[in-house]
Amino acid sequence: MRRSESSAQAATADSGTAPTQVERAAATPRRHTRTLQIIALVVLLGSSCVLSLCIGAKPIPLDAVWNALVAPTGIEDDMIVRELRAPRTAIGALVGAALGLAGALTQGHTRNPIADPGILGITHGAGLAIVLATYALEITSLHSFIWFGFAGAALGAVTVFAVGSAGRGGPTPLTLVLAGAAISALLQAITFAVVLLDQRSLDAFRFWKVGSIAVAGFPLVLQVLPFLVIGLALGLAGASGLNALVLGDDVARSLGHHVQGVRVLGILAITILVGASVAVCGPIGFVGLIVPHVVRVFTGPDHRWLLPFSALAGAVLVLLADTVGRVVARPGEIEVGVMLALIGAPFFIVLVRRRKLVRL
Known part of the structure; x- marks a missing residue:
């Protein structure tokens, strides 16, 4: 009896269900490596901010x-930095972080490697x-657009979640994706019908659709900042539960996670992040699609x-x-939404051809 018990313990250790001393020792260098990678990303982000300002x-x-930042004297350079480039840099960093995080959350909750935040009806609801x-x-007024855009994004996400939750099984990755595709098509059709009736609506929609982080002053940044901070906090807080959901709903429940609660928290975080971002900057594409795939090369799942x-x-x-867009068409500029499409589409094609997409 003792021999069989010891054999079972050894088999359990060999199968990986219990961490061995070798696994614990191997985890420490990986943790240090990822910490260094985060530090490198923070340094790269700081350098990007400096380039955006200069x-x-x-x-x-x-x-x-x-x-201009610490001791302004009122000259032209001071006004350019403080009133134009500093707010633009701040909103670019915030919106980029929000869309990158929302993309990873969307792909995790839908278990779809080619999903982006727009698949849940949020972008089309805001539009x-x-x-x-x-x-x-x-x-x-752009300040008023933010509130309407955010309300539309929230309404689109709630509708998708309600439709995807109908039935006995509740919301699942498949029903959420299908409901999102259907609701997005409906919202987009209504939008096109309205803009064809009114030239002013068409002009506003066309300006918003391009995607731009060129905001005028910090008041607009401060208006959207609380939503982005809350969304980032909610998204990061759901990491452990999302890891469990990837293993399957039954496994997540056995590990003590409330599956519906984790899913609602994730959809809420995506709605806040994407709703606030597209309301102020328009539907900036490819960020939420490409970034998680690139990051998985370094972090894993x-x-x-x-x-x-x-x-x-x-x-x-x-x-x-955004910085490259200001250089290639000087003295004019190409909006960040266009630049990301020009950069992102070929990059994503190369990514798909070189390696298989991660199964989620």
Whole structure:
């Protein structure tokens, strides 16, 4: 009897269900490596912010940028940095982090490696709300667009979740994706019908659809900041539960996780992050699709590392794309939404051809 018990314990250790001393020792270097990688991403993000502040239609030296931030004298360079580039850099970093994190959450909750945040009806809900606000209420202020866009995004996500939850099984990755595709098509059709009736609505929708982080002043940044901070906190808090969901609902329940609660928390975080982002900047594509795939090369499927890495990498990608857009068409510029499409589409094709997409 003792021999069989010891054999069972050895088999359990060999099968990997209990961590061995070798596995514990191997985990420490991996943790140190990922910590160094996060530090490198933070440094890269800081460098991207500096480039965003210095580069534009008028190049500004680094010392002049520093003086404009800490000791402004009212000259032209000070106004450019403080009123144009600093808010643009701040919103670019925030929106990039939000979309990168939302993309990783969307792919995890839907278990779909080619899913992006727009698949849940959030983007099209925001677009329809902005068009209706222009058409019915004659609203043209960007500050007001934020509230209507966020409300439309929330309504689209709630509708998708309600439709995907109908039935005895509740919301599942498959029903959420199918409901999102159907609701998104409906919202997009209504939007096109409205813009064809009114030129002003068409102009507002066309401006919003391009995707831009060129905001005017910090008041707009402060208006959207609380939503983005809350969304980032909720998204990062759900990493452990999302790891369990990837193993299957039954396994997640056996590990003590409330499956529906984890899913609701994830959808809520995605809604807040994407709703706030698209409301202020428009539907900036490819960030939530590409970033998680690139990050998984370094972190693997563990969402405790994947989510913060995706947030940092998303911020870096948006800032660098926006900076390149200011250089290639100087003295004009190409909006960040267009630049990300130009960069992201070929990159994603190469990614698909070189390696198989991760199964989620």
